[in-house]
Amino acid sequence: MTISLDQLPVAVIGAGPVGLAAAAHLAERGLPFLVLEAGEAPAAAVRSWGHVRLFSPWRYNIDAAAAKLLADAGWARPDDDRLPTGASLADDYLRPLAELPSIKPYVRYGARVVAVTRFGLDRLRTAGRTEAPFLIRLGSGEDVLARAVIDASGTWDTPNVLGASGIPAHGELTAGAYVSNALPDVLGRDRDRFAGRRVLVVGAGHSAANTLLSLVELPGTTVTWAIRSGSPWRTYGGEADDALPARGALGTRLRSHVESGVVGLITGFGVERVEVVSGGVAVSDGTRTVVVDRIVSATGFRADHGIVSELRLDLDPIMGSTRALAPLIDPNEHSCGTVPPHGVDELAHPEPGYYAIGVKSYGRAPTFLLATGYEQARSVVAALAGDWVAARDVRLDLPETGVCNSDPVLGVDAVSAGCCGTPAIGLSAPGVEGGLGRSPLTVIDVSTGSGEQAGSCG
Structure with a gap:
């Protein structure tokens, strides 16, 4: 069966802040997309810590493309200098974003992704790989085809263990x-x-x-x-x-x-x-x-790359990020505010068209800020649109001095x-x-x- 990639959407895994930012950029550029969210509402993980007040004010927590789409729909932007809670981030920004007519029809809730591969190909097969669409299997057993995959599924469901050696301490699971x-x-x-x-x-x-x-x-x-x-x-x-x-x-x-x-x-x-x-x-x-x-x-948390084990990934053996990104986010060298600008080139894997963005892209590094994930989304979507000049024009304005080491x-x-x-x-x-x-x-x-x-x- 021959399937044209041009007829397929870009699949975004996760309807959290960075996943919805990717959707906003895709909508802005007129690229077809489908957001697959495991929860029953946008920002499900954020709502889990809704009682927590962020230390960064609203100006650092709103994506530019999302803000433009919302403003065009009459959205009242929160005060840039105020500190949102997780609940207000979800209710006052992410829910209205997910409800926009340019995004809402393309978001599926209760759609947990359990595997991503290439249609008809396992990891060993090379011939015809770049022409084959991505096959995304959901927990329901349904298969979804996509021309590219932006994985913004996060790390909330995969916390680190208590054991200091990286594996559960003796008796940890029993207790x-x-x-x-x-x-x-x-x-x-x-x-x-x-x-x-x-x-x-x-x-x-x-x-x-x-x-x-x-x-x-x-x-x-x-x-x-x-x-x-x-x-x-x-x-x-x-x-x-x-x-x-x-x-x-x-x-x-x-x-x-x-x-x-x-x-x-x-x-x-x-x-x-x-x-x-x-x-x-x-x-x-x-x-x-x-x-x-x-x-x-x-x-802390760690990235779980199990759902993409049939894709060709080039992961840094220490960070669990791409090899190119690892030295830029190394918590032994960087805090949140000193991570250099990075985008599609640093996020690319040997598997063309697959990108992990957001906190998942950082593997085990705790140096992630939302503003970093928004710039990742902008760069990756620009590349998928063929606008490589914009994709490689990556910029970050982050507040320095932090506790992310x-x-x-x-x-x-x-x-x-x-x-x-x-x-x-x-x-x-x-x-x-x-x-x-x-x-x-x-x-x-x-x-x-x-x-x-x-x-x-x-």
């Missing part, structure tokens, strides 16, 4: 009932799960900071924060010097709570074991153990981090192991912030 993923609504929907409890937050990014600041508002809740690094300075970020005041304020407020003892800080803590015990759940790094009632795993794990120089005015629970480095023996296990009492030697962990 799943005690673990919440990032950004629970601790002051609203999930309040009863956290109020008056001992809560451990694991992670050093914005998600952890937001959750910690919410937890301290719950009366009777004991809040402990565990990070792998030797110091929390990266989480505190630029504070007063941050180009985004709200982002800087996160660090300032969190530091104040740590220094006052309201939040107990454990540094150099990489989770090795999670065990349900009498009276709670025990979390251990092999040397120290914290016993709590609830754990919030704010350890990865933290180095505890090292020799990091042991003294507690001397800088930051009290830490169980700060001392793990003891040196010799032979089959281990250093004594420290049990950390989260109600008092004290540590007691509790015999050997043989």
Whole structure:
């Protein structure tokens, strides 16, 4: 069967902020498209953290092509200087965008993509590959054909594990009932799960900071924060010097709570074991153990490329992004605001016509901002329209100074981090192991912030 690619739409996977931005650019250029969204409404993942207020104001969260289409329809643009919540981002921007006559007929909800391949070809076949359409299989069993695929499916459904080695810690899966993923609504929907409890937050990014600041508002809740690094300075970020005041304020407020003892800080803590015990759940790094009632795993997210395993991808072995993009977003070198402009050339794979954009394009790097994803969408759509001049004219205006870097794990120089005015629970480095023996296990009492030697962990 011969199928002309020109007769097929561009398939956009995901109706979140970046997926709908891609749809807006496609509509603006008159290219046929189809948005496939697993949820029952636009911005389903955003609504999951709707209670969270973004640190970037509206001006950084609205795509230019989307804004033009909305303005033409009489949309009242929010105040550029105000900070939206996730809920307002969904209700005041993304829902009206998805409802536009130029977009709404081409969005399908409840359409979960389970696989993407080439029609009639597996990954090994080369002959005729560029002429074959993409075959997109939905969870319902339906197949959809497309001339190109823009994958903006995100990473919300694939959070990182608690285990410090990149795989689940011993007992982590068994203790799943005690673990919440990032950004629970601790002051609203999930309040009863956290109020008056001992809560451990694991992670050093914005998600952890937001959750910690919410937890301290719950009366009777004991809040402990565990990070792998030797110091929390990266989480505190630029504070007063941050180009985004709200982002800087996160660090300032969190530091104040740590220094006052309201939040107990454990540094150099990489989770090795999670065990349900009498009276709670025990979390251990092999040397120290914290016993709590609830754990919030704010350890970030990772891209899942499983649905495109039959396509020819060239992924960086560390980041999980394209190889060309990896050095530009490396969290060891960059924060959110220092990621260089990039577009279709850096996002291209050996599989022509397939592009992952948005947070999924970053693999495991936590340096993503919405403005970056919008520029990716603009560049990729321009390339699909054959406008290579516009596609390669990539520009970004990002506020510098952020908290998007990865933290180095505890090292020799990091042991003294507690001397800088930051009290830490169980700060001392793990003891040196010799032979089959281990250093004594420290049990950390989260109600008092004290540590007691509790015999050997043989």
